[in-house]
Amino acid sequence: MKKNLVPLIVLAALAAFPLVVEHNYYLHLMILFLMWVVIGSAWNLIAGYTGQVSFGDAAFFGSGAYAAGLLSHHLQLSAWWGLAIGGFVAVAVGMPFGWICFRMRGAYFALATLALNEVLRHSAAIAEGFTGGMVGILIMPTFVSKVPYYYVALALAAASMISIQWIVHAKPGYYFVSIREDQDAAESLGIDTHYYKMLSLAIAAFWTGVAGSLYMNYMGFIDPDVVFSLHDISIMAILVGIVGGVGTVYGPAVGAFIMVTVQELFRSGFFGLFEYLGRATGSAAVESMAKTITGAHVLGFGILVVVVILVLPNGIVGDWPKIRSAFSRNKIAA
Amino acid sequence: MAFFQVEKLVKYFGGLAAVNGVSFQVEKGEILGLIGPNGSGKTTTFNMISGYHRPTSGRVVFKGGEIHQLPTHRICKLGIGRTFQVVKPLGRMSVLDNVIAAAYSRAGSPREARGLALETIRFCGMDAVKDQLAKSLPIAGRKRLEIARAMATKPELLLLDETAAGLNPTELLDAIDLIKKIRENGTTIIIIEHIMHVIMTISDRIHAINFGQTIGEGTPQEVAQNKAVIEAYLGTDYA
Numbered sequence: 001m002k003k004n005l006v007p008l009i010v011l012a013a014l015a016a017f018p019l020v021v022e023h024n025y026y027l028h029l030m031i032l033f034l035m036w037v038v039i040g041s042a043w044n045l046i047a048g049y050t051g052q053v054s055f056g057d058a059a060f061f062g063s064g065a066y067a068a069g070l071l072s073h074h075l076q077l078s079a080w081w082g083l084a085i086g087g088f089v090a091v092a093v094g095m096p097f098g099w100i101c102f103r104m105r106g107a108y109f110a111l112a113t114l115a116l117n118e119v120l121r122h123s124a125a126i127a128e129g130f131t132g133g134m135v136g137i138l139i140m141p142t143f144v145s146k147v148p149y150y151y152v153a154l155a156l157a158a159a160s161m162i163s164i165q166w167i168v169h170a171k172p173g174y175y176f177v178s179i180r181e182d183q184d185a186a187e188s189l190g191i192d193t194h195y196y197k198m199l200s201l202a203i204a205a206f207w208t209g210v211a212g213s214l215y216m217n218y219m220g221f222i223d224p225d226v227v228f229s230l231h232d233i234s235i236m237a238i239l240v241g242i243v244g245g246v247g248t249v250y251g252p253a254v255g256a257f258i259m260v261t262v263q264e265l266f267r268s269g270f271f272g273l274f275e276y277l278g279r280a281t282g283s284a285a286v287e288s289m290a291k292t293i294t295g296a297h298v299l300g301f302g303i304l305v306v307v308v309i310l311v312l313p314n315g316i317v318g319d320w321p322k323i324r325s326a327f328s329r330n331k332i333a334a
Numbered sequence: 335m336a337f338f339q340v341e342k343l344v345k346y347f348g349g350l351a352a353v354n355g356v357s358f359q360v361e362k363g364e365i366l367g368l369i370g371p372n373g374s375g376k377t378t379t380f381n382m383i384s385g386y387h388r389p390t391s392g393r394v395v396f397k398g399g400e401i402h403q404l405p406t407h408r409i410c411k412l413g414i415g416r417t418f419q420v421v422k423p424l425g426r427m428s429v430l431d432n433v434i435a436a437a438y439s440r441a442g443s444p445r446e447a448r449g450l451a452l453e454t455i456r457f458c459g460m461d462a463v464k465d466q467l468a469k470s471l472p473i474a475g476r477k478r479l480e481i482a483r484a485m486a487t488k489p490e491l492l493l494l495d496e497t498a499a500g501l502n503p504t505e506l507l508d509a510i511d512l513i514k515k516i517r518e519n520g521t522t523i524i525i526i527e528h529i530m531h532v533i534m535t536i537s538d539r540i541h542a543i544n545f546g547q548t549i550g551e552g553t554p555q556e557v558a559q560n561k562a563v564i565e566a567y568l569g570t571d572y573a
């Protein structure tokens with residue numbers, strides 16, 4: 001009972017959030033955070049639990065986003081239908097691909113996802129007649145307010161986490177982790193490793209595609225560089241996964257919160273701090289330094305990963321006992 | 335029709351014939367010892383039986399059906415379990431979870447899987463370590479976990495690949511006891527073992543190979559007096 005209490009309180013707090021905070025800016029950040037919970041949980045299932053690291057999550061994210069966008073672009077259907085089919089389109093992209101890659105062991109899957117990511121990005125750019133090419137797809141947002149989007153995102157984040165948590169505690173979960181730990185041993189225990197890797201990929205692709213469809217609906221605009229972005233989607237997904245803790249249920253949520261905050265810190269120039277310093281000191285050097293740092297968010301991500309891997313190799317959730325004991329030891333010393 | 339048989343099994347790795355025309359049969363309830371010097375093709379034979387390697391030629395027949403084209407997980411489901419000479423613990427899972435993963439091959443529900451796993455762990459005498467991570471076990475524990483995991487798949491035929499290697503004398507006695515218990519349970523066993531007194535006391539029959547070929551077969555007494563076997567183990571001077 002106690003085990004379920006904390007998640008329920010967090011869920012209730014999140015549900016109440018728009019009632020308390022009406023500021024669009026914070027709602028926007030929270031919607032991004034919830035979207036990244038979905039993507040991070042999905043990445044964690046295939047990479048963290050099943051041990052098949054995906055470097056190209058944007059392939060599934062972009063497929064879901066384009067499924068929603070193209071539906072409304074070509075068929076004048078509401079892009080919300082994309083939420084229903086975006087996940088399945090991502091699964092359709094992932095399955096033939098996984099079927100081939102999972103016959104081989106080692107880094108093939110990881111590298112092939114990277115390739116798939118790039119192939120889809122270029123394809124979306126080249127097939128102008130179908131996708132609008134580099135111009136992208138623009139749709140009319142359904143709601144002016146951010147609140148409806150917030151609740152859709154919250155529902156998806158909760159649904160993805162609950163479904164994935166349920167799966168990892170059932171038979172497939174045992175099989176996924178067995179495959180991660182030793183594929184030969186897993187086979188000897190009667191586990192059809194190819195089938196279960198495909199199953200894990202299907203679930204992960206599904207939720208990542210759904211997140212892509214949500215993005216299309218919410219942002220109202222996509223182009224190949226945005227939704228098939230290697231660093232803003234694929235690498236971000238990996239970061240969300242490892243910062244929070246690979247192979248833990250709540251890791252992706254913690255990782256999503258931290259990474260969206262870090263991303264926003266860089267994007268906004270540390271919430272305008274540099275801009276303020278520049279103005280206050282009147283120094284051109286400070287101003288140009290601020291611009292460089294703001295532009296260097298990929299470098300910032302890289303440093304963060306190195307720090308996390310060195311200090312907390314199991315992520316924040318995975319190493320929570322370690323963090324807690326570090327703090328309590330300080331207290332005793334003081 | 336024998337319960338289990340391999341017929342003229344051949345396996346080439348490139349130009350090397352690791353197994354070159356091995357045939358033997360096993361009757362239900364029997365313990366067959368498979369012996370031979372290092373590199374003689376014992377593990378390769380197990381790998382062909384359990385579907386890790388496709389035989390270059392020859393057949394593997396279990397309960398009247400050919401199985402040498404089947405994938406490993408299907409062979410497990412048919413009722414052939416195995417252990418690995420180079421142990422393969424699912425390291426970051428507890429001992430219990432290792433065995434639960436195996437039990438799911440027979441169990442329909444989580445409750446059933448857990449029940450079967452706990453029962454198997456008790457049978458194998460691993461109760462005290464069931465909540466430890468598999469990677470934290472010493473070698474004797476890892477060897478035993480190999481057996482427990484295989485047993486949780488409820489095999490009719492169990493392949494044991496050097497499960498007594500690296501054990502101290504006490505652990506060795508425990509291992510022999512466990513193998514006898516498994517046999518009393520009605521499980522047929524093929525066992526690879528280098529430790530001669532283990533294989534001699536435990537086996538009903540012994541099949542000896544060298545350079546991938548059969549050099550003798552019979553009761554432990556017969557094989558112990560077989561000239562080719564003595565030569566293979568001790569060199570021609572002793573024969």
Ligand SMILES: Nc1ncnc2c1ncn2[C@@H]1O[C@H](COP(=O)(O)OP(=O)(O)OP(=O)(O)O)[C@@H](O)[C@H]1O
Pocket residue numbers: 347352370371372373374375376377378379419
């Ligand atoms: N996957 C493989 N690829 C190439 N050669 C292999 C492979 N597996 C085994 N061999 C070779 O086949 C031969 C038989 O090896 P095998 O492992 O079956 O011997 P073994 O009888 O089990 O020996 P040991 O008592 O040392 O375990 C050896 O020469 C080995 O080097």
Ligand SMILES: [Mg+2]
Pocket residue numbers: 376377378419
């Ligand atoms: Mg061997």
